[in-house]
Amino acid sequence: MPRPALYSSSRPARSRAPASVAAPEAPVPTAPPPGDAAAATAPATHPPAIRRQLLALWALVLLLAALLAASAWQQRNPAARRITQEDIDAAVLRTLETTTPPSAAARAVESIAPSVVRVVGYSRSKNGKEEIERGIGTGVVIVDKGVILTNLHVVAGAERIGITFHDGLETTASLTGAQPENDLAVLQAHKVPDDLEAATLRSTQNLRPGDHVVAVGFPFGIGPSASAGVVSGLEREFTSPEGKRQLSNLIQFDAAANPGNSGGPLVTLDGEVVGIVTAILNPTPARTFIGIGFAVPIENAASAVGMPPF
Template sequence: MPRTALYSRSRHSPGRKLAEPAADAASSTDAGTVAGADDAGMQAHPSNAAAIAGSVVISQRQMRMLWAAFLLLAALLVASAWQRQQAPARKITQEDIDAAVLRTLESTVPPSAAARAVETIAPSVVRVVGYNRSKNGKDEVERGVGTGVVIVDKGIILTNLHVVSGADRIAITFHDGLETTASVTGAQPENDLAVLRAHKVPDDLQAAALRSTQNLRPGDHVVAVGFPFGIGPSASAGVVSGLQREFTSPEGKRQISNLIQFDAAANPGNSGGPLVTLDGEVVGIVTAILNPTPARTFIGIGFAVPIENAASAVGMSPF
């Protein structure tokens, strides 16, 4: 049996060098064939390169369209916001005002007319107390409590003469709590009126507004403000029940005429206080109550000196 030929791993002998170029040539031919085939493939299918390039161009065009749409949307939003800012506010109609007033009235309970009158006059009402020295000359004894009303903001006060007559010292307490003393600077006995001047006054003291009684009529609403039995300031409401009335004191020592008769409750301590309209304007100074018994309490009829007479006691005519 013939033996299989063995090939040496050593370098070829010179005799075999002639065969290697052929192999090399074959190799180069194969490589050229492969390269040529690749080139030929590319040349044979030119649409492949065009398709790739075309896909890139379409993507860029779509991006440009998207950006254009985004910018258009942004511009529309800005224009819409600007138009809302420039749009004029809706004009308020009378129906809107009426509806707002109605809602306020339904949700808020307004104060009564009498309460508003008291609120107006209260800063001008003062408590008046007269004191006498005791028999030993060291202590003071309270002789009576009354009311006064400020008619000039410098501390000029109207009250009843019987409240301060014979007092050794007169003490005044203002609406804000300031306490001071006062002196009698004028009197009108025929109308039971006295004029006081406070020795100190609050910085924001308010004088009462005065109103003529010329148009006052029976049935008009009035409010009496004062310190009945020293309690107060207290308020009572009623109406004018008569005009040009006369009153004689229980002792029969003094008769006063041309008085306003009213039915708002008044008691000892109300003397000298203001009788005011529902506007809070003073039309009279409370001076007496009618009670035929020794009780000295209110039974339905009170009297006030018209403010015209009271103003003349100060030497002023406000009307």
């Protein structure tokens, strides 16, 4: 729809004299006196001296106007000095001294945040009248059509799966795939945001102990939350306290993770997903983080949805 004009391009017509006002009577022409016939037919002109003075005056006015315009232009547009490398270095140094750039971990979180979702599994109470939360975890979008990776133990046995996207959109999801040997589940969201972003996946081939990583998720349902640490080891094994899960070829890390982080992404400082957080070592019933977490390598996670290896 065209935008209406803010201003009209037409000009108002000049007002005419009201009809009630009489026009002045034209003077009655009189015959020129004898001998002045030439003066009557010649146009009225200024004497040459006065004409020269007027021309000089107009020339002076134009010169003053030009000088004033030039002075104003110079004030607004001073002559530009050639910029040197020293000028550039000084400007960069001033910027660094006066501006605090975000940390590498903050940039990683900002990059992955639009792809992180909250996952909740619901089931009916014993009397079948109420719907209760049976598991809270995290997921990561790996295809922008709403394909989500999470842990199988977060949604196993759930009668309904709820998803909350980064922009606050809430919807349900269906379980479309599972890889029990790696505790992985594939979900398909029933509705997705218009601008949904999929995470960038990165091979663990060059991952080394000591590399910095960030875990993003919903520990105890709080979040999204982020914690930073390093890769502590590779090709680790884990057995759940109940002995029901035995996982191998895991990434060990020390970024803080707690119940609710399960299914969330483990990312590099570039914001690229290298693993799916799946477990923490719990030698006590407290179920709190003691410094050792485990993640399934993204290669295994990608194979769960039939994606080609890196």
